[in-house]
Amino acid sequence: MSKGNKITIHDISKALNIDSSTVSRALNNSPRVSVKTREKIQKKATELGYQRNSLASNLRTNRTNTIGVIIPRIARHFFATVIAGIEETAYEEGYNVVICQSLESLDREIKIMNSLASNRVDGILISTSMETSKFDHIKSYIDNNNPVVFIDRPSEAFPECSNISIDNFKASYDATKLLIEKGRKHIAHFSGPQNIGLYQERKKGYMSALQEHNISINKNYIFESILSEEDGISCAKKLLKYPEIDGLYSANDTAAISAIQYLKTKGIQIPKQIAVIGFNNDPISEVIEPSLTTIHQPGFEMGKLATEMLVHQIKNKSDKGIHHSKILVPELIIRKSSENE
Template identity: 35%
Template sequence: MSNRSEKTIVDIAEALELSVSTVSRALNNHPAISLATKEKVKKMARKMGYRPNTLAAGLRNNRSKTVGLIVPRISMFFPATITTIIQNKLQEHGYHLIICQSNDSYEQEVALVNTLYSARIEALAVSTTLFTTDFSHFDVFKKHQIPVVFFDRVPKDYDVKIIKGDDYAGGYKATEHLIGKGCKDIVFVSGPLTCNLYTERLEGYKDALQKAKIPFKKSRVFYQELTRENAWQTCEKIFAQAPYPDGIFATNDTTAITMLEYCRKHNIAVPGQVKIVGYSNDPRTEIVTPSITSVDQNPATMAERVVAALIEMVQTKPGVGKFSQEIIPVQLAERESSAGTFKKKKK
């Protein structure tokens, strides 16, 4: 028997005095091999610590049965939910998933794209960083007819398959809701406008104000990376002096929750003095007090559509390199943070 540390089917064949082809077929559950032989081969494989070389197998048949996924941060509710569903759905189709996170770093995203290409994945699903405006690092996939699906955070002008939420409608619905509750001075807290999510939500916000004949004020729009620390600093700017806004539309739920905490600490009544709407319908919005109204992005629907597109493209490769777009509808989950008749307290 070989003394190599990494055992192969040759070592198993030698140990059991079987042919290499018989061992290979047994490990792959070939119907021509008896159950007894299969069990004997698999038992020896476990004993020897044998690991199948899926990469080599993929090279032989040009099928790795592996899909790559790049998301900004797995710690966030929306990408975490999407990732879980994508993995589960792909497994139902017999595919493995390599999960990567860019940490919202463009440089890291470029490196991950190159790594996944080298890993010979059959397809790639991507939600880009907040700052990705140059998508040329994905050209290698297009050049070699490897399917790519962009979702949620997507390119504006790049010929690929896109599956995204209706962020314009989300921005419009959130603002319209606050207006309907009596708000006339609504702050908009946005992520960087390099990302499609926030340009579209901003347009929805502007149009809802315009329809209600409420002037748009640049001084009521704040741009930031939507972290807890940044949200707290933005609150200090918003509430630095009167008049305070009567509504806040925060374009993610981490920001909305932080702003609720700030208001509680500084005795600003929610929803009495200021009403708050968030975005993503993170489960935390239901358990804080008061619970927070938020825009539900339907992550399950988006994930299912991403997987359906990946499987279709891998199997038939229709329209690889050609632009097509699906829009996932959003809904407003109304809760206590925007409820009630508006009554602004005098300062």
């Protein structure tokens, strides 16, 4: 017993002198087993401390009732909310969830995909890493007729795949427009890696807003980085070379926040001298002084929608060709860092 020898249906079968197939059916509440027998079996099962071996079951049925999730980093607020949405829907639909973080490394992403694939998860939700410019690992998984839904970072490489994302262009356009409307004339942009479509869009939205308001684009005002905390500081340093800059739109909150803190130490008044807008609505954005105007992405809803799509694909593998995608509209949250008074 406590020797670690797990109880199997065969042990129950022997103990009651009932065939293991009947035991299996009883434990699965099959109507093919009489109520009397079923109860006898279930009683014996708990008595012996039986616990189903999912490995065996999954091997036989060729399903795991498990969804794999690959995201860059679970600690990031946005992804944490996405996960919450995923788990809620998955739970409702009777699926388990395996969460894996690529830490923005392609190498890890590939290893994770292989592991999930070899463990035969029923489908994968993925937000690709910043490094991901090759897609062989995803392609071979999809080619093998496995369901995949992209989250937040849709991949141009798989136009036929479902993906759920937000309108980055519009959000950026609106944020930049707000700064312009507040009278800011020289607006800088902290931009992310341009191999990621989402950061391209954010830059485009910024540029488009300037153009449409007849403000010429100054390339010197665009600072590209991976938007880490350190990048926020170093970009802020560079930004100070242009004293005319009176506005900043950062493609994420992390960089915006560390920039604000750095600028404050340099005696710059926020928002009086430089108005700032971030992206993501991280919890810190509410607490920092001044509180940060930012863009809220509906992560929870995205997670829910993506999971619904994936589950649909899992259940209807046939119509996999159909392209179901959704682009949600993020919300501009106006706080003090962008206001004149």
